[in-house]
Amino acid sequence: MAKGDGYISAKESRRISRENRKITSQMEKIKNRKHVDPSEYETKMKNPDNILEIDNLHTFFFTDIGTVKSVNGVSFDVPKGKTVGVVGESGCGKSVTSLSIMQLVQRPQGQIVEGSIRFAGEQRCIDIAKATTSVMQEIRGKEISMIFQEPMTSLNPVFRIGMQLNEVLELHHPEMTKEQMKARTLEMLELVGIANSEGVYKMYPHELSGGMRQRVMIAMALCCDPSLIIADEPTTALDVTIQAQILDLLRGLKNKINSSIMLITHDLGVIAEMADYVVVMYAGKVVEKGTAEEIFANPMHPYTLGLLASKPVVNKKVDRLYSIPGKVPNPVNMPDYCYFKDRCEMCVEKCSGQYPEMVKVSDTHYVSCYRYYDEGGVK
Amino acid sequence: MKKFIIKRLLLAIMILFFVSFIIYALMRCLPTSFVEALANKKAQAGGSKTFAEWMAQLNAVYGLDKGLFDGYGSWISKAITGDFGESWKFTIPVTQKFADVIWYSFVLNVICFILEMGISIPLGILAARKQYSRTDYTITTIALMGISLPSFFFATVLKLIFCVKLGWFDLFGVVGKYHEQLNTPLEKILDMGWHYILPVVTLTIVSIGALMRYTRTNMLEVLNSDYIRTARAKGLSEKVVINKHAFRNTLIPIVTIVGGMLPGLFSGAMITETLFGIPGIGYTSYQAMVEGDIPFTMFYMLFLAILTLLGTLLSDILYAVVDPRVRVN
Incomplete structure (x- = not known):
């Protein structure tokens, strides 16, 4: 175990890395198998109205200083045709959750160790946590696609835009001819609001601005009409005017192609504008989830309250914005009690006990805090 | 693009002019002097003339009685017309001697170059893909051993094992004892090829390490990028x-070194050639230089300078080919 502030001896580090390699190489072997019986990863959805059900997901990183529990028991659903916003501060596991859904977590260090991610595909329902790499390659880009937070570096600098978009179609729709692909790509570029689509088709990424590149990324994500779009902080790297345009675009497109969106952000304004449901994450766990109205009108968890208080409000004059005191606990050595206890200003006696379970407040609203144990039954 | 190349070529001529002057000045300053050695020999051989008299006469014959600038002027005025003079040591025209020996080195270096590319780039990619695995550690350790091994030591070990103990190869030379008696040209080529095996192995093993490490580092960087x-x-x-x-992006830094390898194809491998008795350019230029053969050395050095300049130009052009971001419109 780590001593002091996470400093460990070289001997200790070697032992940990040796053990890690043993665990990860075994997991890699399972993931990389070629021929697997479909019964291993095919499941049934608990609720047919959902497109995605994440159940008790654990994604760990096996690093040389110990196991980092980035996602530690996350559960939430994404209903069909709805937008789910995931909020939380940097490093709380939002991005790792989304990467787990795509099986794009940095391997071999990062691994899904427990839980299930049930995805309702077109023909069959698949548990992504158990799917092999080859099964995932059929889903990625076709049924689930992802928009990344770094438009400046997310496009390959040495290939033309047209080629990079055609590649997705070529892969998932081998029956299309070259002309059909080009027509589809140009159509997609126009759909995301690029006026000079013929010109952009022949350009290299460095010839486009950040906003344009993010549009291209969105066009790429929408190429195959995916049923779920994961947008991992799609507007963080863009300036405010472009942000509004991109969000408008996403909202418009959602209605056009009727897919679900999982929107990851730390910007509560974006969530309020876009999301139907909100999931608040803290230190690898979901602390509160509910509909957007419930979260904004009746926030319950002290962390959600803190987040909302630290958001600037128009027409309200304050000297300093509120900031949540303290810092996020060390991810290697998580305490046994509520992770937020050390920063919480509303602690009750019970707080030093075990990590609180999810409390059901309404049919859609859940919170993980001891203060509400009396209000609703423990789930 | 055309404008860019023409500009670079004009600049290259300027650079060559200065480079050749510096080489000439250095050659004149060398502590070894071909003329002095010759005069010494002639004076000792007996006869009417003394050392000083021989010196004066030979200096005039070889054009060393002129000053640095005059001497350089007479050399360059002939060199521009393509006349590089006669080699002092080999007593045949410089270009003829060069043409005689260059192919031995060129063939050797081209084979090594192809092997180096073919082995180190795939190995580098493999090591990067499996970073920190057993494969990675094995490959990088072998590469480190290759980099650290001096070629003279490695060549000697190879000769001890394969020539002395096992007796598979000859110790010296590019052809076997009965080369002239072989009937078909194919047999002659095979005979030469057999003698090239050990030098090629030596040069390849000592050179793959650097490029492999370079490929690995670049591939790792590319593999961690967002695209x-x-x-x-x-x-x-x-x-x-x-x-x-990933590979298209890894190519960008690799082509810049490959352009720099162009002169290496012609410069010869002095130590390896000497150890295996290959009469290549490396060995020949070494002999010419220690005896102060100014015409031959001047030609050889100038040739390398031209290749270096062409190599950098080539890598700039290749750079633009593989990376759209640096293309000049």
Whole structure:
């Protein structure tokens, strides 16, 4: 175990890395198998109205200083045709959750160790946590696609835009001819609001601005009409005017192609504008989830309250914005009690006990805090 | 692009002019003097003239009685017309001697170059893909051993094992004892090829390490970049991600070194050639230089300077070919 502030001896580090390699190489072997019986990863959805059900997901990183529990028991659903916003501060596991859904977590260090991610595909329902790499390659880009937070570096600098978009179609729709692909790509570029689509088709990424590149990324994500779009902080790297345009675009497109969106952000304004449901994450766990109205009108968890208080409000004059005191606990050595206890200003006696379970407040609203144990039954 | 190349070529001529002057000045300052050695020999051979008299006469014959600038002027005025004079040591025209020996070295270096590329780039990619695995550690350790091994030591060990103990190869030379008696040209080529095996192995092993490490580092950087994640998110197979998306980006830094390797193809490998008795350019230029053969050395050095300049130009052009971001419009 780590001593002091996470400093460990070289001997200790070697032992940990040796053990890690043993665990990860075994997991890699399972993931990389070629021929697997479909019964291993095919499941049934608990609720047919959902497109995605994440159940008790654990994604760990096996690093040389110990196991980092980035996602530690996350559960939430994404209903069909709805937008789910995931909020939380940097490093709380939002991005790792989304990467787990795509099986794009940095391997071999990062691994899904427990839980299930049930995805309702077109023909069959698949548990992504158990799917092999080859099964995932059929889903990625076709049924689930992802928009990344770094438009400046997310496009390959040495290939033309047209080629990079055609590649997705070529892969998932081998029956299309070259002309059909080009027509589809140009159509997609126009759909995301690029006026000079013929010109952009022949350009290299460095010839486009950040906003344009993010549009291209969105066009790429929408190429195959995916049923779920994961947008991992799609507007963080863009300036405010472009942000509004991109969000408008996403909202418009959602209605056009009727897919679900999982929107990851730390910007509560974006969530309020876009999301139907909100999931608040803290230190690898979901602390509160509910509909957007419930979260904004009746926030319950002290962390959600803190987040909302630290958001600037128009027409309200304050000297300093509120900031949540303290810092996020060390991810290697998580305490046994509520992770937020050390920063919480509303602690009750019970707080030093075990990590609180999810409390059901309404049919859609859940919170993980001891203060509400009396209000609703423990789930 | 055309304008850019013409500009670079004009600049190259300027650089060559100064480079050749510096080489000439250095050659004149060398502590070894061909004329002095010759005069000494002639004076000792007996006869009417003394050392000083021989010196004066030979200096005039070889054009060393002139000053640095005059001497350089007379050399360059002939060199521009393509006349590089006669080699003092080999007593045949410089270009003829050069043409006689260059092919031995060129063939040796081209084979090594192809092997180096063919081995080190795939190995570097493999090591990067499996970073910190057993494969990676094995490859990098072998590469480090290759970099650290001096070629003279490694060549000697190889000769001890394969020539002395096992007796598979001859110790010296590019052809076997009965080369002239062989009937068909194919047999003659095979005989030469057999003698090239050990030198090629030596040069390849000592050179793959650097390029392999370089490829590995660059590949690692590319593999961690965002666009590789995008490529995977598209659903592309790992093979396409590595061989298409990642490799094209790894090529960018690699072509810049490959351009710099051009002069290396012609410069010869002095130590290896000497050890295996290959009459290549490396060995020949070494002999010419220690005896102060100014015409031959001047030609050889100038040739290398031209190749170096062409190599940098070539790598600039290749750079633009593989990286759209640096293309000049």
